[in-house]
Amino acid sequence: MNTSPITQWDGVETYFTFAGSGFGTMVCLLASVAVVVAAIWYGTHHESRDFEKFHGKG
Amino acid sequence: MEQQLMELGQKVAALEAGSKMSDTINMEIFYWWCTALMITIHAGFLAYEMGASRAKNVLAAGTKNLLAFAFVVPTFFFFGWWIYNAFPSGLTIAEGSEVALPWSSAMGPNLSDNATGVFWAAFALFAATTASIMSGAVIERIRLTAFLILAIVLGSVVWILAAAWGWHPAGWLTTEFGFHDVGAAGCVHLVAGAFTLGVLINLGPRIGKYDPDGTPNAIKAHSVPLTVVGLMLIIVGFFGFLGGCIIYNAGAQWTNIFGQPATLSAFAFNTVMAFAGGIIGGWVKTRDPFWMMSCGLVGIISAASGLDVWYPPLAFVIAVVAGFVAPMIANALERAGIDDAVGAVAVHGAGGAMGVLAVGLFAAGYPNVGDMPPVSLTGQLVGLIVMGALGFIPGYAMSAVMKATGYLRVPRDVEIMGLDLVEVPIEAYPEGMTRPATPVMSPVTTGTPAAVPAE
Numbered sequence: 001m002n003t004s005p006i007t008q009w010d011g012v013e014t015y016f017t018f019a020g021s022g023f024g025t026m027v028c029l030l031a032s033v034a035v036v037v038a039a040i041w042y043g044t045h046h047e048s049r050d051f052e053k054f055h056g057k058g
Numbered sequence: 059m060e061q062q063l064m065e066l067g068q069k070v071a072a073l074e075a076g077s078k079m080s081d082t083i084n085m086e087i088f089y090w091w092c093t094a095l096m097i098t099i100h101a102g103f104l105a106y107e108m109g110a111s112r113a114k115n116v117l118a119a120g121t122k123n124l125l126a127f128a129f130v131v132p133t134f135f136f137f138g139w140w141i142y143n144a145f146p147s148g149l150t151i152a153e154g155s156e157v158a159l160p161w162s163s164a165m166g167p168n169l170s171d172n173a174t175g176v177f178w179a180a181f182a183l184f185a186a187t188t189a190s191i192m193s194g195a196v197i198e199r200i201r202l203t204a205f206l207i208l209a210i211v212l213g214s215v216v217w218i219l220a221a222a223w224g225w226h227p228a229g230w231l232t233t234e235f236g237f238h239d240v241g242a243a244g245c246v247h248l249v250a251g252a253f254t255l256g257v258l259i260n261l262g263p264r265i266g267k268y269d270p271d272g273t274p275n276a277i278k279a280h281s282v283p284l285t286v287v288g289l290m291l292i293i294v295g296f297f298g299f300l301g302g303c304i305i306y307n308a309g310a311q312w313t314n315i316f317g318q319p320a321t322l323s324a325f326a327f328n329t330v331m332a333f334a335g336g337i338i339g340g341w342v343k344t345r346d347p348f349w350m351m352s353c354g355l356v357g358i359i360s361a362a363s364g365l366d367v368w369y370p371p372l373a374f375v376i377a378v379v380a381g382f383v384a385p386m387i388a389n390a391l392e393r394a395g396i397d398d399a400v401g402a403v404a405v406h407g408a409g410g411a412m413g414v415l416a417v418g419l420f421a422a423g424y425p426n427v428g429d430m431p432p433v434s435l436t437g438q439l440v441g442l443i444v445m446g447a448l449g450f451i452p453g454y455a456m457s458a459v460m461k462a463t464g465y466l467r468v469p470r471d472v473e474i475m476g477l478d479l480v481e482v483p484i485e486a487y488p489e490g491m492t493r494p495a496t497p498v499m500s501p502v503t504t505g506t507p508a509a510v511p512a513e
Contacts, residue, residue, distance in 0.1 A: 013169055014170075016166035016167040029160055032136075051468070051469055051480065
């Protein structure tokens with residue numbers, strides 16, 4: 001995948017992957033937001049399951 | 059001759075450009091290493107928090123601490139940095155703040171911007187530090203994901219809004235009231251301590267902390283040496299933290315974050331003197347090496363607001379007093395039923411308040427820049443009240459909602475058995491130390507708090 005916004009270095013300012021591509025930047029950003037939210041959801045689910053398993057053993 | 063002059067001019071221009079670039083890169087290097095040193099704060103919090111836990115909770119405490127860092131950093135990228143740039147004038151969005159939005163061209167590799175990345179990283183570490191202040195206080199009974207949500211709110215919203223208001227060259231507390239807090243005693247320590255207090259009220263004490271008649275018991279740390287090493291690491295990291303509080307101006311004198319001239323030497327004088335003073339205050343009050351280290355931290359925090367202006371012996375005396383008083387505050391909180399496992403509210407909350415107040419009492423009259431008002435007791439009191447409320451209200455409100463929905467605290471039997479056994483897939487001490495040789499809880503018999511020493 002060619003994600004480079006530049007083809008040479010003269011006069012370059014912003015050069016991070018997908019720079020200048022609103023779509024690519026937004027996909028990456030939303031993916032990272034989704035990871036954070038999903039990780040907390042997963043953690044909550046995992047904790048609840050651990051508590052239930054512990055209660056089952058008790 | 060004309061040719062020689064032209065060549066000379068070109069050489070001078072090249073030298074100027076080289077010098078300017080060197081200045082820019084030196085600035086980057088300075089904040090890079092400040093940020094690296096601040097990581098040491100987190101190594102310290104990790105060691106201290108795990109040491110302060112009982113053996114049955116040590117890995118759960120470590121997990122919680124690591125995740126606080128991991129979740130605050132990306133969320134600070136998503137919205138924390140923008141909040142700082144958007145709200146210095148209150149709750150209206152400032153012009154130009156869009157450069158701090160996460161999709162801005164400044165928020166990533168950019169050859170025309172050497173500053174944003176290192177400043178963002180330093181602020182992200184301030185944010186993670188703020189969240190970690192709460193982390194130790196709530197050990198051994200808070201639900202991990204509830205804590206993470208609270209940590210995100212504290213680290214990526216609340217403290218940075220306070221910073222926009224009172225730790226920003228255009229913050230309204232400074233422009234309207236002359237609020238002076240160069241070392242972030244208010245926006246980091248006071249806000250975090252107040253937020254933590256709000257959470258602790260709803261979270262409640264650990265099982266066994268209080269007898270039925272309300273008498274507090276000391277819940278002993280499982281590894282005192284680990285706590286002491288952790289505290290010293292936090293102190294080391296504070297030199298990065300405070301270094302990050304001063305502005306490197308290429309080719310000109312340093313300034314504090316409000317734009318007033320300052321020197322790193324001033325910070326050095328007063329940080330070291332305050333550290334020493336805090337230890338002495340803690341020693342005189344408690345004779346307890348753990349509180350001595352915690353009070354060393356209190357000493358630095360209590361001098362932080364005026365690090366740029368204190369006469370070093372004055373910073374020392376302020377720190378001695380703060381170090382003496384902090385254990386008393388922790389004791390009073392404990393007697394009031396607040397189980398702060400590491401004394402974070404006393405050390406950071408009260409220490410931060412003392413730092414903000416000290417400037418009003420002993421540094422009034424220092425001029426501001428431009429038309430902004432000078433330092434005054436009134437301005438410091440306004441800042442203290444605003445930051446205290448800004449920390450306490452969201453911490454209390456959010457944790458109250460979590461408590462009402464049964465989400466804030468782990469089940470009682472899980473707490474009794476220990477979080478490591480239930481939530482962590484490995485053992486901290488598989489070859490021993492799972493059961494203490496002596497009871498880990500005992501009545502408080504001294505005049506000092508039953509809590510283990512503060513972070």
